[in-house]
C-alpha cells in the first residue's frame with residue numbers, strides 16, 4: 296500500500312544514529328543541508344522528471360536534455376543559487392550533458408592553464424554561459440597518447456595568429472563532449488609549430504560556432520559521432536567530431552601559463568613543468584573518484600533495499616520465505632560493495648584535499664608534490680572506476696531478473712557509468728603511470744634504504760630489470776605485473792585513508808563503530824580476494840587467511856541489521872535513484888506492475904504488426920519463404 300514503509304522493520308534494527316551518518320556521508324553539516332535541500336528541490340519539480348527517458352528517441356532525448364539544461368540554468372538564476380548549490384543542482388538533475396564538460400573541463404582548463412589576462416577575459420563569459428565550452432583533446436587516431444596528437448597550430452608572425460589545422464583524417468577531433476551540436480568554443484589541443492619547429496602539444500581557445508545563429512564558423516566541419524553504448528542517457532551527450540581547415544585564431548588564444556609565444560615568434564618555456572598542460576585532467580580525475588563513490592552507492596542502495604524486500608525459498612510451515620539479504624552468498628557479494636562505497640567516499644575526500652594542496656603549491660611555483668598528485672589521481676581514478684563499473688553490474692545481478700528492467704535504474708546507471716573506465720585516461724594506461732612513479736620512487740631509494748610496505752617486492756623487480764635488460768625494456772616486459780603492483784599501491788591508499796578517517800572525531804551514536812566494521816570488511820575482503828599474493832610472499836600464513844575469512848563472515852553478520860540504515864545514510868531521493876527496486880518505502884511489486892502498463896508497447900492490446908505479419912503466420916497464409 297502507498298504510504299506504508301515496507302522497510303520499517305529493517306530501519307528499526309539500526310544500531311546507530313542514521314542522521315549523524317548522513318552528515319558523515321555528505322562531508323559536513325553544511326554540505327548535508329545543501330545536498331538535502333537541492334535534491335528535494337529537483338525531485339519535486341516536474342521539469343526535471345526522468346522516468347520517461349527510456350521511451351525517447353535519441354533526438355527527443357537530446358532535445359529534452361537541452362530543455363533541462365536551460366531549465367536548470369533558469370532555476371539557478373531565479374533562485375540566486377550559489378556556485379555550490381548550482382553544482383549540486385546539476386548533480387541531482389542527473390543528466391549527462393554538455394554542461395558537464397563546460398563546468399567540469401572547459402572552465403578548469405582555463406583556470407589552470409590560462410594567464411591572469413586570459414582568465415579575466417574568458418571566465419566571466421563562461422560563468423555566465425555566454426559561451427559554451429568543450430574540451431577537444433582526443434582525436435580519431437589518438438586519445439591516450441597526448442603527445443601523438445596530430446592537429447597542428449602553426450604560428451604566423453605576419454598576422455600574429457595561429458593556424459589550426461587537421462592535416463590527416465586521424466587528426467580529426469573525436470569524442471569531445473558537447474562538441475557535436477552545442478559548444479560555441481573549445482579548448483583545442485594541438486601540436487605547436489613555431490618557426491618551423493615542433494614544440495609539443497598545447498591548448499588553444501578556438502571559437503567553433505557563431506554566437507548569432509550557431510552555425511559552424513568557416514573552416515570548421517563539425518558534427519556528432521553517433522549512438523553510444525546501450526540506449527542509455529549518455530546518448531543525450533553530443534560527443535562530436537571536428538576537422539579544422541586552416542582556421543586562424545589570435546596569438547592571445549593560446550593558453551600561455553605554461554609556455555608562451557611572443558609576437559616575434561619566440562617560443563618561451565617558463566620554469567613551470569610542461570605537465571601542467573595536463574592540469575585539467577588531474578582536476579577531473581579527482582572529481583571522478585568522488586563520482587565513483589556516488590555511482591556505487593546508488594547501485595548498492597538499490598540492491599540492498601531490494602535484497603531486504605525480496606523473499607525466495609526457506610518458508611517454514613507456510614511462514615514467509617527468507618529475505619535474500621539473509622543468505623551468506625548475497626551478503627558476501629553485496630556488503631563488500633557497501634564498504635567500497637564508503638571507502639571511495641573517504642579517499643575521494645582526501646584526494647580533493649591533495650588536489651587543493653598541489654594547486655596551492657603550484658601557484659607558489661612549488662612543483663614538489665606534482666608527481667605524487669599525478670600518481671594518486673591517476674591510480675585512484677583507475678581503481679575506483681573499475682571497481683564501481685564492476686560493482687554496478689554485480690548489483691544488477693544481485694537483483695535477479697528485475698535488475699534487468701530499466702525501471703530498476705541499474706541498466707541505465709551501468710550504461711552511463713562504464714565509460715568512466717576509459718575517459719579521462721584509460722585505466723590501464725593510468726596504472727602504468729602509477730607503476731612508473733613507483734619504479735622511480737624505488738630507484739631513488741638507493742642501496743642504503745630498502746623499499747618497505749607494499750613496494751617491498753619492487754626490490755626484486757628492480758634487480759631483475761637492471762640485470763636482465765635495460766630499465767625501459769624491463770618495464771615493458773613486466774608491465775602486466777607492474778600494473779598489479781600499481782593496483783595494490785592504490786588499494787593501500789584506500790585502506791589507509793579509511794583508517795585515517797576513523798582516527799578523526801566522528802559524532803553520533805554507533806557511527807564510528809559502523810564505519811570500523813565497513814573498513815574491516817573492505818580490508819579483509821581485499822586480503823581474501825588476493826590471498827594468493829599475500830601467501831606466496833609470506834606476508835600471511837594459511838591460518839591468517841582462514842581467520843580473515845571467518846572474521847569476514849562475522850562482520851557481515853554485524854552489518855546485516857544496519858544495512859538498510861547504512862544506505863539510507865546516502866540520503867538519496869527516489870527521484871535521484873530512479874529505481875522501483877530501490878524505492879525508499881520498499882513497496883516494489885505494485886510499482887513494478889503499474890510501471891509495466893505505461894510502456895508504449897502496451898498502448899494497444901493487439902500490437903502493431905499483428906495483421907501484417909503474425910496473422911498470416913497463424914493462418915498459414917505465408918507462401919514458402921522466398922530464399
Ligand SMILES: CC/C=C\C/C=C\C/C=C\CCCC(=O)SCCNC(=O)CCNC(=O)[C@H](O)C(C)(C)COP(=O)(O)OP(=O)(O)OC[C@H]1O[C@@H](n2cnc3c(N)ncnc32)[C@H](O)[C@@H]1OP(=O)(O)O
Pocket residue numbers: 395396399400430432433438439440441442472570571573574576577579582583586665666669717718719720721724728731735
Ligand atoms: C565526473 C566527471 C566530472 C566532470 C567531467 C566532465 C564530463 C565527464 C565526461 C567525460 C570527461 C572525459 C573527458 C576526457 O576524456 S578528456 C581527454 C582525457 N585524455 C587523457 O586522459 C589522456 C591520457 N594520457 C595522458 O595523460 C598522457 O598521454 C600520459 C599517458 C600521462 C603520457 O604522458 P606523456 O607526456 O606522453 O609522457 P610520459 O613520459 O608518460 O610523462 C612525462 C612526465 O609527465 C608526468 N605526467 C604525465 N601526466 C601528468 C599529469 N597529468 N600531471 C602531472 N604530471 C604528469 C609523468 O609522470 C612523467 O613524469 P616523469 O617524472 O616520470 O618524467
Ligand SMILES: Cc1cc2nc3c(=O)[nH]c(=O)nc-3n(C[C@H](O)[C@H](O)[C@H](O)COP(=O)(O)OP(=O)(O)OC[C@H]3O[C@@H](n4cnc5c(N)ncnc54)[C@H](O)[C@@H]3O)c2cc1C
Pocket residue numbers: 396430431432433436437438439440469470471472534714717718719720721722723724727
Ligand atoms: C564517453 C566518453 C566521453 C569522452 N569525452 C571526451 C572529451 O570530452 N574530451 C576529450 O578530449 N576526449 C574525450 N573522450 C576520449 C577519451 O579521453 C579517450 O577515449 C581515452 O583517453 C582513451 O584513449 P583511446 O580511446 O585512444 O584509447 P587507447 O589508448 O587507444 O586504448 C585502447 C587500448 O590500448 C591500450 N593501450 C594504449 N596505450 C597503451 C600503452 N602504452 N601500454 C599498454 N596498453 C596501452 C589501452 O589500455 C586499451 O586497452 C571521451 C571518451 C568517452 C568514451
